[in-house]
Amino acid sequence: MAPIALLSVSDKEGLVPLAKTLTEDYGYQIISSGGTAKSLEEANVVVTRVADYTGSPEILDGRVKTLHPRVHGGILAKRTESTHLRDLEQQNISKIDLVVVNLYPFQQTVTDPNVHWETAIENIDIGGPAMVRAAAKNHSDVVILTNPNQYRYFLDALKADQVTEQMRQKFALEAFEHTAAYDVAISNWIAEKLKLDKSQWLEVLPLQQKLRYGENPHQCASWYSSKNKGWGGATQLQGKELSTNNLLDLEAALSTVREFGYSNDETNPDKQKAAVVVKHTNPCGVAISTSSCDAISRALEADRVSAFGGIVALNYSVNSEAATLLTNLFLECVVAPSFDKGAREILSKKPNLRLLQLTPESLTQVSKNHARSILGGILVQDQDNQIIRPESWRVVTKRCPTEKEKKDLAFAWSLVRHVRSNAIVIASSGQSLGIGAGQMNRVGSAKLALDASGEKAKGAVLASDGFFPFDDTVKMSGEYGIKAIIQPGGSIRDKDSIAACDELGITMLFTGMRHFLH
Incomplete structure (x- = not known):
């Protein structure tokens, strides 16, 4: 039959x-x-x-x-x-x-x-x-x-x-x-x-690739991703196979650079170009400029020691001039919306450098949820991607910010929510100067950021992802010459920090919104 x-x-x-x-x-x-x-x-x-x-x-x-x-x-x-x-x-x-x-x-x-x-x-x-x-x-x-x-x-x-x-x-x-x-x-x-709450978390992600190992060589790892969405829509143009740590750093870099827009539109010469350098999931150098080369140079120079072996994310198409700058330092990965022919040729001379092209279209349908695993389950929350609205901020000190300080404060506040808490960012003129991340107390993070900034801290601004429990961070900031501070506010000792700012001639703004990143 x-x-x-x-x-x-x-x-x-x-x-x-x-x-x-x-x-x-x-x-x-x-x-x-x-x-x-x-x-x-x-x-x-x-x-x-x-x-x-x-x-x-x-x-x-x-x-x-x-x-x-x-x-x-x-x-x-x-x-x-x-x-x-x-x-x-x-x-x-x-x-x-x-x-x-x-x-x-x-x-x-x-x-x-x-x-x-x-x-x-x-x-x-x-x-x-x-x-x-x-x-x-x-x-x-x-x-x-x-x-x-x-x-x-x-x-x-x-x-x-x-x-x-x-x-x-x-x-x-x-x-x-x-x-x-x-x-x-x-x-x-x-x-x-x-618009109903789900009683079960259901998600299907196809296997993108088996990874060589996880965060360490003794850990097995696999990458699952939605096809053509987010990193599942990225094209690796050259370089070694991606690792677990590469992907975690790339995610941190991309989330930071997207604060400043992310597109291939080069028709507007005044378009704000942003460059972000990430090391161990924390930004170590960030800069914005109307010049693609200037953005890269200033981001790398913000902390050149930490930038060595880092991940770079750009929000614009990479040309030959920008590519040349990227070859001047050992980097693990570069991600951008596109790379032109000249840039590809220059960067190909660094065959181990991983180049990823991630088009803006791949980011349009990504989930609004942020999921993280814990033992035996996952935690799901909204992405912390609310639009920053400076008009809602409140000046709580006698001194008001200058126009330049307003721009610097907005820039610093855009960065600080992408730094592991406790987080402190020092910035000026569209460039990060010092970043303190992941410390067990806020004054410790501030010390790291201010020391990294050094003399450049004079006249710069400071952003904190959470409120100040004491006035010690304000007093330390004054010693380094910080002129404006932005923080959520909400501490029972806010009045102490405000008084310290007034005494030192520092402007302080309250945003009313905290941005912890654990």
């Missing part, structure tokens, strides 16, 4: 070559329905339509086609179970040996933000997942294919008579992953559409 293959696919890629090989080389009988059957018939492949095979017509506008005992009995029957074989014989059901199914394009349908509810619902597949799950459950006797990428692999194994149990198990795993991802997409879309 000829083997039977049931083909019902939304994605028609590779369908006709697969069906022709099955029928012409291996004598398969093809069962199909709807658009799949039509495509095969137009390609002169002999097909038995599901309605003819089951003896039952498609009903409910096609909602019920394959939900029939002749289909599911043929898929689910165990070939080694005598009672199953007896049932097949009594019900005149043939065994189905191969199931090739992928599902209605729900995910693609709902990428349209204006899709109608009814349209989305009609793109929820019912019969498809049932067949996939049935075939995957009975993988010892039935091969299940859910992706066109599997077709050649399967046909090669069929030709060599090497369709092994291990291969069937692998296809079954991929099949259950396929239906699981489908159900997650549906449930997440409904929750978002109806």
Whole structure:
């Protein structure tokens, strides 16, 4: 008796070559329905339509086609179970040996933000997942294919008579992953559409690549990412394989540089160009300028010692002049919206330097959530990406900021929320001068930042991600010549810090918003 293959696919890629090989080389009988059957018939492949095979017509506008005992009995029957074989014989059901199914394009349908509810619902597949799950459950006797990428692999194994149990198990795993991802997409879309809280955190991220190791060589690591979204949409143009630490630093650098816009639009000569250098997930040098070269130079010079071996993120296309500057120091990675031909040629002379091109389009559909793992679970919160609104800030000292200080304070406040708390940033004229990160007390972070700034702190501004519990940071700032401070406010001792500022002639602004980054 000829083997039977049931083909019902939304994605028609590779369908006709697969069906022709099955029928012409291996004598398969093809069962199909709807658009799949039509495509095969137009390609002169002999097909038995599901309605003819089951003896039952498609009903409910096609909602019920394959939900029939002749289909599911043929898929689910165990070939080694005598009672199953007896049932097949009594019900005149043939065994189905191969199931090739992928599902209605729900995910693609709902990428349209204006899709109608009814349209989305009609793109929820019912019969498809049932067949996939049935075939995957009975993988010892039935091969299940859910992706066109599997077709050649399967046909090669069929030709060599090497369709092994291990291969069937692998296809079954991929099949259950396929239906699981489908159900997650549906449930997440409904929750978002109806603005309902989810009782379970559901997320599906395909494997992007296995990493050489994790944060340390003894740790295994893998990178999972949404296709074409965020880092999943990045193109590595050159350099060694990315590591776990590279990706963590790249994320920190990108989140910081995006404070100043991120696009390929070079038509406006006054566009603000930003360069960010990150080391161990903390910015160590940041600068903005209307000149791409000036932004890079000032960001690297902000802390050249720490910049060695760092990660650089730019919010503009890299040209030859900018590329030349990037070759003057050992760097691990550079990420930007694009690199022109001249820049690629110059940077290729540093073959180990990882170049990543991440287009602005890859950032438009990233999740608004920030998830982090803890032992046995995850924490999910909103991204800390609120637009900075200087008009809401409050001057609490006698002295008001100058126009230059206002710009410097806005710049410093944009940076400090990307520094691990306790965080202090010293800045002036669109350049970071000193950054204190991750200390157990705020005055310790301030000491690090001020010492790094040195003489440049005179006339500069200071930003703090959290309030001052005491006036010690203000007094230390005065010793270094800081002229303006920005902080959230809200301490029971705010009046002490305000009084210290007034005594030292320092301006202080309260933002009313804290920016801890743990």
